[in-house]
Amino acid sequence: MRLKRVEMIGFKSFMDRTVLDFRDGITCVLGPNGCGKSNVVDAVRWVLGEQSAKQLRGEKMEDVIFKGTRRRKPMSSAEVSLVFDNTAQRLNLPYAEVAVTRRVSRAGTSDYFLNKTPCRLKDIRDLFYDTGVGNNAYSVIEQEIVGQVLDPSEDKVRTILEEGS
Amino acid sequence: MRLKRVEMIGFKSFMDRTVLDFRDGITCVLGPNGCGKSNVVDAVRWVLGEQSAKQLRGEKMEDVIFKGTRRRKPMSSAEVSLVFDNTAQRLNLPYAEVAVTRRVSRAGTSDYFLNKTPCRLKDIRDLFYDTGVGNNAYSVIEQEIVGQVLDPSEDKVRTILEEGS
Amino acid sequence: AREMFQTTFEQVRQNFREIFTTLFSGGEADLILHKTDDPLQSDIQVMARPSGKRVDSVSLLSGGERALTAIALLFAVYLIKPSPFCLLDEVDAPLDDMNVGRFVRLLERFSDRTQFIVITHNKLTMEAGNHLYGVTMEESGVSRLVSVSFDELRGEDPIEALEGI
Amino acid sequence: AREMFQTTFEQVRQNFREIFTTLFSGGEADLILHKTDDPLQSDIQVMARPSGKRVDSVSLLSGGERALTAIALLFAVYLIKPSPFCLLDEVDAPLDDMNVGRFVRLLERFSDRTQFIVITHNKLTMEAGNHLYGVTMEESGVSRLVSVSFDELRGEDPIEALEGI
Ligand SMILES: Nc1ncnc2c1ncn2[C@@H]1O[C@H](COP(=O)(O)OP(=O)(O)OP(=O)(O)O)[C@@H](O)[C@H]1O
Ligand SMILES: Nc1ncnc2c1ncn2[C@@H]1O[C@H](COP(=O)(O)OP(=O)(O)OP(=O)(O)O)[C@@H](O)[C@H]1O
Ligand SMILES: [Mg+2]
Ligand SMILES: [Mg+2]
Numbered sequence: 002m003r004l005k006r007v008e009m010i011g012f013k014s015f016m017d018r019t020v021l022d023f024r025d026g027i028t029c030v031l032g033p034n035g036c037g038k039s040n041v042v043d044a045v046r047w048v049l050g051e052q053s054a055k056q057l058r059g060e061k062m063e064d065v066i067f068k069g070t071r072r073r074k075p076m077s078s079a080e081v082s083l084v085f086d087n088t089a090q091r092l093n094l095p096y097a098e099v100a101v102t103r104r105v106s107r108a109g110t111s112d113y114f115l116n117k118t119p120c121r122l123k124d125i126r127d128l129f130y131d132t133g134v135g136n137n138a139y140s141v142i143e144q145e146i147v148g149q150v151l152d153p154s155e156d157k158v159r160t161i162l163e164e165g166s
Numbered sequence: 167m168r169l170k171r172v173e174m175i176g177f178k179s180f181m182d183r184t185v186l187d188f189r190d191g192i193t194c195v196l197g198p199n200g201c202g203k204s205n206v207v208d209a210v211r212w213v214l215g216e217q218s219a220k221q222l223r224g225e226k227m228e229d230v231i232f233k234g235t236r237r238r239k240p241m242s243s244a245e246v247s248l249v250f251d252n253t254a255q256r257l258n259l260p261y262a263e264v265a266v267t268r269r270v271s272r273a274g275t276s277d278y279f280l281n282k283t284p285c286r287l288k289d290i291r292d293l294f295y296d297t298g299v300g301n302n303a304y305s306v307i308e309q310e311i312v313g314q315v316l317d318p319s320e321d322k323v324r325t326i327l328e329e330g331s
Numbered sequence: 332a333r334e335m336f337q338t339t340f341e342q343v344r345q346n347f348r349e350i351f352t353t354l355f356s357g358g359e360a361d362l363i364l365h366k367t368d369d370p371l372q373s374d375i376q377v378m379a380r381p382s383g384k385r386v387d388s389v390s391l392l393s394g395g396e397r398a399l400t401a402i403a404l405l406f407a408v409y410l411i412k413p414s415p416f417c418l419l420d421e422v423d424a425p426l427d428d429m430n431v432g433r434f435v436r437l438l439e440r441f442s443d444r445t446q447f448i449v450i451t452h453n454k455l456t457m458e459a460g461n462h463l464y465g466v467t468m469e470e471s472g473v474s475r476l477v478s479v480s481f482d483e484l485r486g487e488d489p490i491e492a493l494e495g496i
Numbered sequence: 497a498r499e500m501f502q503t504t505f506e507q508v509r510q511n512f513r514e515i516f517t518t519l520f521s522g523g524e525a526d527l528i529l530h531k532t533d534d535p536l537q538s539d540i541q542v543m544a545r546p547s548g549k550r551v552d553s554v555s556l557l558s559g560g561e562r563a564l565t566a567i568a569l570l571f572a573v574y575l576i577k578p579s580p581f582c583l584l585d586e587v588d589a590p591l592d593d594m595n596v597g598r599f600v601r602l603l604e605r606f607s608d609r610t611q612f613i614v615i616t617h618n619k620l621t622m623e624a625g626n627h628l629y630g631v632t633m634e635e636s637g638v639s640r641l642v643s644v645s646f647d648e649l650r651g652e653d654p655i656e657a658l659e660g661i
Contacts, residue, residue, distance in 0.1 A: 004416040004446055014474040021464065021476055023416065027438055027447045029460035033592045034560025035546060036466045037474030038450045042420050058555050068550055070472030085415075133414035139405045143420040144559070147401040151377060151389050158362070158375045158404070165411045166339035169581045169611055179639040186629065186641055188581065192603055192612045194625035198427045199395025200381060201631045202639030203615045207585050223390050233385055235637030250580075298579035304570045308585040309394070312566040316542060316554050323527070323540045323569070330576050331504035383636020394586065421559065424589040427617055452592055471548020 002091040002132060005084045005098070011067045011076040012047070013040040042141055048081040048103045049136050050113075050122045063107055078106035092128055101125055137164055167256040167297060170249045170263070176232045176241040177212070178205040207306055213246040213268045214301050215278075215287045228272055243271035257293055266290055302329055339411060340364060340375075346407035354399050354433050357382030362404075377404065394425045402434065406441070416446045423453050435459040457484055504576060505529060505540075511572035519564050519598050522547030527569075542569065559590045567599065571606070581611045588618050600624040622649055 003023070010018040014037040021041065030038050043057045047065060054062050069075035082102040085092065092099050094115065102114040113120050115128065129135055138146070138161040149157045168188070175183040179202040186206065195203050208222045212230060219227050234240035247267040250257065257264050259280065267279040278285050280293065294300055303311070303326040314322045344362040351360035358381040365374040379400045380386045389400060402422060409417070419438075423431050431453055438447050439459070449456060457463065463479040509527040516525035523546040530539040544565045545551045554565060567587060574582070584603075588596050596618055603612050604624070614621060622628065628644040 002415050014468070014472060015476075016473050017475070019474070019476050023446050023448070024462045025446060026442050026461035027435075027449060027459065028462040028464060029457045030448060030450045030464045030466060031452070031457060031479070032466035033468070034564070034590070034595055035549075035558040036468045038466050039420055039558060040474065041448075041466070042418050042450065045418055060553065060555075064556065068552070070470075070550055071548060072470070073473065131412070133412045134416075137414065139409040139417060140414045141418045141420070142402075142405055142422055144398075144422055144424060146405070147398045147422075147425075150401040150404055151397055153374070153376065156375075158377065161405075161408055162339055162343060162375070163336065165343070165408050166335045167580050179633070179637060180641075181638050182640070184639070184641050188611050188613070189627045190611060191607045191626035192600075192614060192624065193627040193629060194622045195613060195615045195629045195631060196617070196622060196644070197631035198633070199399070199425070199430055200384075200393040201633045203631050204393060204585055205639065206613075206631070207583050207615065210583055225388065225390075229391065233387070235385055235635075236383060237635070238638065296577070298577045299581075302579065304574040304582060305579045306583045306585070307567075307570055307587055309563075309587055309589060311570070312563045312587075312590075315566040315569055316562055318539070318541065321540075323542065326570075326573050327504055327508060327540070328501065330508070330573050331500045383633075385637065421590065425586065425617075452590075468548075472550065 002089060002134075003086040005086050007041070007045060007048075008082040008084070009041075009044050009080070011079040012044050012081050013037070013065055013067065013079075015040060015044070016067045016073060016076065039143075042143070044081045045083065046136060046141055048083050048101060049134070049140075050103075050125065051136055062105060062111065066105065066107060078104060078109075080104040091132065094128065099128075137161075167254060167299075168251040170251050172206070172210060172213075173247040173249070174206075174209050174245070176244040177209050177246050178202070178230055178232065178244075180205060180209070181232045181238060181241065204308075207308070209246045210248065211301060211306055213248050213266060214299070214305075215268075215290065216301055227270060227276065231270065231272060243269060243274075245269040256297065259293065264293075302326075342411055343407045346410045347404055350406050350410075350437070351379065351400065351403040354403050354430075354437060355381050355396075356433070358384070360400065360403065395427060395430055398422065398425045399430055399434070402437070406437065409441075409445075413441065413444050415444075416448065418448045418450070420450045421452065423449075423451055423456050426453075428455055431455045507576055508569075508572045511575045512569055515571050515575075515602070516544065516565065516568040519568050519595075519602060520546050520561075521598070523549070525565065525568065560592060560595055563587065563590045564595055564599070567602070571602065574606075574610075578606065578609050580609075581613065583613045583615070585615045586617065588614075588616055588621050591618075593620060596620045 006023055007021045009015045032038055047057060051057060054060060054064060057065060066079040067076040082100050084098060084100045087099045088097050096116055100116050103111055105111045113122050113125055149155050171188055172186045174180045197203055212222060216222060219225060219229060222230060231244040232241040247265050249263060249265045252264045253262050261281055265281050268276055270276045278287050278290060314320050347362050348360055361378040363376040363378060377389050379389050381396055423434055426434060435456060463484060465477045465479040467475050467477060512527050513525055526543040528541040528543060542554050544554050546561055588599055591599060600621060628649060630642045630644040632640050632642060
């Protein structure tokens with residue numbers, strides 16, 4: 002069940018519609034400080050159901066919507082889609098391609114979609130149950146995790162193991 | 167009031183007597199992971215009076231004494247000296263060179279010396295009052311400080327400013 | 332639930348020991364369950380000893396050694412249920428050149444079952460990638476994604492090459 | 497004490513604004529004292545806006561932008577009472593090449609009054625040093641300090657050169 006691409010529009014600094022094609026093997030993402038690389042990571046976390054604005058470096062969920070710049074107006078909503086290759090029918094849906102989408106508008110709550118059909122976050126989690134896809138400890142690995150994983154007082158290892166059992 | 171050199175013996179991984187000559191300008195220290203670079207930083211913090219073993223990544227002060235390896239026996243004490251050029255008489259001592267020394271032995275407390283004469287930590291702090299030398303926020307800057315300085319809940323900026331006023 | 336946890340724990344422990352020894356070219360590591368009557372309440376201790384060094388608390392390890400140990404632990408859990416994709420955000424920042432090489436070889440080992448997206452500033456990591464993307468902010472505050480060729484990467488500073496796009 | 501703090505605060509604020517703009521080649525920053533009746537109890541807020549971007553919480557800045565902002569703040573305090581020496585431990589790790597250059601030029605600006613010791617894995621930082629030391633662990637667990645020449649640095653991988661010593 003390969004990940005084919007990530008599509009973002011209005012998500013943080015990605016004002017225009019952006020498509021990141023996932024290729025096989027190792028893909029490196031480079032660019033200067035502040036150009037938006039970690040925002041891509043936030044987008045993947047977010048579309049997989051991240052509930053905490055703090056985990057996405059914001060104060061409220063609305064902070065993920067493109068805020069505008071000195072020359073551009075803010076946008077009214079943000080949308081991210083994760084598109085999977087389902088030709089092996091690993092996911093229990095009768096489609097060769099499965100797209101998970103999350104959209105949020107200002108002063109609105111998040112809406113979720115599976116192939117453009119509205120659904121609940123629970124449906125997405127059920128769909129991906131046991132596939133390894135989700136906000137687990139090893140789908141997205143950031144630098145801060147090092148300190149947390151090795152800090153005995155954080156008890157993070159237990160949390161990670163319980164997720165995995 | 168230039169710093170001339172740091173001398174360490176038995177301090178963490180620096181088993182043998184090691185002298186680091188401080189040159190003018192910018193000195194870079196390089197080496198593989200785990201070879202002892204941050205241990206040099208710990209040594210400078212320690213000799214300036216760091217009281218918290220945790221700040222030196224240990225559990226007790228004794229952890230700074232060379233613990234031995236598979237082939238070498240542990241040492242019984244650790245000693246670090248900071249040697250300053252005092253030809254401009256910036257420090258209120260009648261010597262051209264001023265050495266600040268700290269020594270600790272297993273199951274013992276720390277002893278301090280100024281030019282080999284036993285003294286209290288307070289005497290060292292009084293001597294360096296208003297010179298900028300001490301465990302302030304900018305004499306030793308590590309990576310973790312970034313997160314602390316910018317975290318509003320940590321109130322670290324206030325602490326730093328109060329130190330400086 | 333208790334046996335499930337115990338089984339998972341045993342597997343993760345084995346994976347951790349093996350991956351650690353690969354990443355550190357030797358040494359040994361362990362995950363220790365400090366049993367109380369209820370394994371679901373016991374403490375999990377991480378033990379890591381690079382080759383030639385004595386056993387000690389993980390807090391005394393260097394920055395790079397801690398990063399590599401945390402990576403070994405996260406991938407030990409990953410192996411239980413590999414995710415189809417894995418995003419790594421600048422986890423190679425504290426690693427020296429040799430360890431970057433070992434980190435990259437670990438990703439290559441798992442790259443048949445997982446698509447890796449590695450955000451990095453490190454030239455060696457970039458060289459090991461199969462594909463390269465650049466993120467630019469030609470217009471301040473607006474991110475754009477571009478494909479980068481390996482020639483562009485080697486020809487000049489890749490970040491400058493990105494700026495010119 | 498209240499006026500002392502207020503005076504120091506004003507000076508640090510000015511220094512911070514100036515150093516930030518130098519490090520970010522533009523943009524603006526501020527230190528804001530949220531006055532309660534007692535300035536010794538008020539909140540200090542850090543505001544930082546890289547050029548072209550909108551004002552926002554420092555938590556939304558990128559890893560590299562936060563590092564540079566923290567460095568600007570620490571040196572703003574440093575300028576009140578410059579220390580004769582300053583040790584920096586891998587603070588350049590999150591910086592891209594351009595920002596490493598700016599960071600180094602900041603150190604050069606202050607290197608007439610302060611001896612800088614910079615621990616680093618970054619080749620650009622090493623190139624900018626006036627002197628180089630290497631730390632090796634030829635014998636496992638035992639650190640040794642060696643002088644490294646710039647030829648050794650450029651000839652081959654400096655870490656490998658160190659291993660060979
Ligand atoms: N909602 C938003 N609207 C517009 N811009 C935003 C929004 N949220 C964050 N940003 C901008 O995104 C930038 C941060 O991007 P990001 O953290 O992805 O950088 P990065 O490429 O990871 O950099 P580094 O190499 O320093 O880690 C910040 O400058 C911030 O101003
Ligand atoms: N009391 C001690 N006796 C002997 N060795 C010690 C002692 N305390 C720490 N060490 C060793 O010092 C090493 C860590 O050194 P240090 O943190 O200085 O590395 P480093 O050069 O900064 O590496 P990195 O580049 O990864 O940050 C550890 O491997 C640890 O085993
Ligand atoms: Mg980032
Ligand atoms: Mg270190």
